[in-house]
Amino acid sequence: MKQIAIYGKGGIGKSTIASNISAALNEQGVNVMQVGCDPKRDSTRILAGGHLIPAVLEIYRDKLRHGQDAHAISLEDIVFKTPSGIYCVEAGGPEPGIGCAGRGVLTALQILKDLKAFETYAIDVAIYDVLGDVVCGGFAMPIREGFASEIYLVCSGGFMSIYAANNIARAVQRLARRGDTGLSGIICNSNGDDALERAVVPVFAQRLGTSFVEFVPRSSVIQACELEGRAVVEHAPQSDEAAIFRDLARKVMENDVKVIPTPVEELPELEELYRKNLVKVEAV
Amino acid sequence: MEPDERDDIVFHGTLQQLVEKVERGEMVPKLQASHAPMCKFFTSFYVISGIRHVVPLVHGPTGCPLWVSDIVRTRECCEFRGVPLEPTACTSLDETNVIYGGEGKLLEAVKEADERYHPDLIVILSCCCSGIIGDDVESVAREAEKFVHARVLALRSEGFGGDFRSGYEDAFELIMDLMEPPKTIRKRTINLIGARMGPSLTEFSDDLDEITKLLHEVGVKINAVIAGGCTVEEIRRAREVELNASWCYDWGQKLGDAMEARFGIPYSRTGQPYGLKATEEWLMGIARPLGLEKEAERVIREETERIRPDLDYLQRTLEGKTAIIEISEFPGPIRALSLARMAEECGAHPVVINVHPYTIKERMPSIKFLLETGVNPEVILTKGLFRLGSFRSSRETERELEGIVSSFDDPIFFGNAARYPGCPVVNLTLLNPVYLPHYGFRGIHNIAALLRQAMENQRLPRSTLFRGMLYGNETS
Amino acid sequence: MRTMPTDACLDPYVRCALSGAAQTALGVSDxxxxxxxxxxxxxxxxxxxxxxDCDYAQTTTLCTKLCEDEIVHGGEELLARTILEAKELDISALFVLSACGPEIVGDDIVAVCEDMQPKVDFKIIPIECAGFxxxxxxxxxxxxxxxxRTLAETRPTIPNSVCLVAPHANANPTWMADLAWVKDVLSRLxxxxxxxxxxxxxxSDLADVAAAEGVLQLSHDAGYRAVAYLADTFGVEPLCAELPLPIGMTNAxxxxxxxxxxFDAEPIAENMIADGERMVTETCRRRWPMARFFYRTPAAIVADATIGIPLxxxxxxxxxxTPALVALRSANLDAERLLERELNELGxxxxVVCGTDVYTTRRSLEAVRPRVVFGSTIERHASEGLDVPYIFEVVRPVRQFRLLNREYFGYRGILNLLECIQNEWSDRWxxxxxRYAARW
Known part of the structure; x- marks a missing residue:
């Protein structure tokens, strides 16, 4: 079984990438489970036909209010299968500004593990779609032992998104030293500045010691699918974009490389790396 | 007044019906008055402390280990149990650690603990702080093993993360990681599982002595009492046995089931050996799979003969009586229910009073098991049980108990001497060593003696001093 | 030689902040x-x-019993509900104490208490005291x-008056007797x-506290901040601040x-001293305590600073x-300085260990090899195998049950200590x- 986690700056399109990989893998006959690890609980929205599925912590809370505990939760309560056969789970979490979202992720994933979700559904690939940044210990839960060991970073050509990716790489570096977790690649979700992105993201990937896996263009097809609450391979199966996601899914499937990343330690170095490529592109 | 006419009764039905209500979530209000049992951390700590030469390393501030180690290690074990002062280690997390994470400190602590105490095993126990900030104790344990001589395991035991039950269940499951593939199977050897006869407040060695004696008479050898003062080596070899038997179904079942599922070691599922029938079942449940039926039958025959007068007395005295059984800390819920079965066996009609729904919830697997084995007594819960404040609650339940007892014909109260109903009081507290054990044949003898004491002395005056102490002087 | 234990791997004597805060809050009646x-x-x-020493017939404790749910989603709502439950109690104040969990996830207990105050007729006092x-x-x-900060108000000073701070930060298992002795002395003065x-x-006493002319701190372990606050904010004068607490003849x-x-009561004080010293001497003359036979035996004192320093x-x-080891459970600079002065004066x-833990105590005992130890039950077990014949159990936890309060302060305090020592001495023999078996 393969378990991958997708990290990146908030709003960069992790859920879109994750969901489209899930859908493409599913199309290729792989048994997929996507686990949303964000209190917003909208990771699986486009897999679930534009709906929000009930979250693990919500169900748990409901049980507790009825005097029951985690023992009373069953897999049927928290795992939802889409008509096309993708298993979806949303961790859920507190309302903004209260409680502890990190602990929420930790708890939800533990429940999933205790209930032997992956074994029960004979999952081939589990994809964890994690909140914007590794802000506290709880958000590292998806890459602990027993969960994802392959980590993909999603970024665009925006400097802050690369900066965020570098920060996440630092967390990965720390965790990877300890276990068999590692960075497996960088996916570029374009914000439209193709030339810059094609220049800077591969260089950044190289700097981290990992590979540049895929360039996902900014596209109205993807936006339209998003709006409809459908995956690209389902809603626009003949599109170029669908082909890109199929390709990405295949690469993810075949990629077994995991490295301990070598993130940029000082901000000026990262700025310099970025500036060089910016100049290069402008010169062209 | 008949029980059902009383307005202080909030539930009157069978145990089965109460369990169903609890399962529907009807009777477990998150009230102050619902009693607060130990948190997950405590029961985890209890189990781990039952292993010799182990350092429980608490990853949290100093409050968490201290309450338990004060009670469990320092006072209880050293003073009463003959256990030496064993170390408790704590990372004493402070505000800075909470903000920046405490994994580094934890790793250092493991190394130090190993150097200082030369333990066979270090168990990292997380508590609320480390659980919330998300310190990855399992990975630290794995990493630490590279640096130290001891085995290092980690248990996620944060107090808010589970109840009483989850604490010992998780701890027992963790211990299984120490069990090595068997090189040989030792004939007629078992593990007694579910005890925490080491430093813990709740178990009593007299009971263990009795069942150990019986097992030896039958010819059964014991590899380990897990985790009742066993060694790490004994746990390593735990898979060499032919059978697991539970010391207490409540605490033992999880380990029994898990070892059966993971290692294929059969597990003798029986209740506690309270009374003749349960003792027979307990002993035969072990002897039969080991091929020692004849020996066990002989032991049972001889022992039964020896206590024949006690059995006759119990039968003669309890026949046709109502046994009002109150659940309290000592003897505790499972023992009280085992006693209900014993009373029924002797011809009495058992009525269990005030078993808290919270207790039912926490002990659900064992209560369900008791139901399966036919233990389904009448249960009465009164209003006072749900009253805010332990004094108000105990005073009110005392008053209610006195009323309820008087509504039954020929009642005998089984509980402890802190109650003053107008009927014979069988003092089953486990805190009076004179009448221990309660398990097995000697247990029957002791319970008969307690009953005799209650019946023959029922007219003697009770202590107004202790009553006033417990319930105040205005209640007379 | 001074040592401090490391803090990565501690076997602590002293509990966490929540525990101390609860000890303090439960000292307020009603x-x-x-x-x-x-x-x-x-x-x-x-x-x-x-x-x-609370009476369960009078004092109730409540707990929000937080579970996973309240940690993940926040527990303020549950706290508010629980405060309302306390309405059925006949109390004048409710102290709300927060533990690690809710403080980390950011429950704002102060705000909840403020919101709930109009809904109840007792005073709600939040104390943020997470264990960490x-x-x-x-x-x-x-x-x-x-x-x-929430209760003390400016009041006209009452002449010849004091307030007493932190009597409960004292490891005498029946420290209430020490407090009672202090109160008796003050009333005689x-x-x-x-x-x-x-x-x-x-x-109401808490509101009036600033009316006191002086403040007496009854602990060397805690209360320094309160004394400073009273002095700085209300001008209350710290008394006996440089002296060890009154255990033993000289200290008393x-x-x-x-x-x-x-307080211009020298003659009364002198009389008390003379009477007390005479009483102790005469009592000893009548009973002949064995404590007199320990001449210059090397001793360890393992205690809190409150008992340990005067001891x-x-x-x-x-x-x-001859004190050969002094291990104090707490570590604060004021107490350390006081100890240092005492050691210098006595030559x-x-x-010396400050902020000792059980491990450091054991190691120190091994290194110093005292033959008598003043300490607790913990030291009795921690000295196993070290050939320490006498462990005088004087600080918590002690094995011997006490139904009556016994003070260590003052003159009867000396007798109480000598009694502990005598009993240990007899046990040793x-x-x-x-024995051979008698022919009964």
């Missing part, structure tokens, strides 16, 4: 304590309950701070006690003399022991192992 905590932490409150904020002594300081922070203290004499001078002089002067150079 109040209840609500622990905003998982249920396990409530056991610390239970411990504090007995520490303050420090030791039990820090918890006492946090609670005293919260009480003084004609000094009024305005408030005690805290033991069976009415809420110095302490009483200082108070007598301050140094008692052991050296009254008992003629002693024992090994009791042997059933060497």
């Amino acid at each position: 109040s209840a304590v609500l622990a905003h905590a998982p249920q396990g932490c409530n056991y610390l409150v239970d411990g504090a309950f007995s520490w303050q 904020r420090g030791s039990q002594y820090d918890g006492i300081d946090l609670a005293l701070d919260a009480m003084l 004609g000094v009024q006690v305005v408030a005690t922070l805290t033991h069976a203290t009415p809420l 004499r110095r302490w009483l003399t200082s108070l007598g001078e301050r 140094v002089r008692f052991a050296t002067e009254e008992m003629e022991l 002693l150079a024992p090994q 009791r042997s059933t192992q060497r």
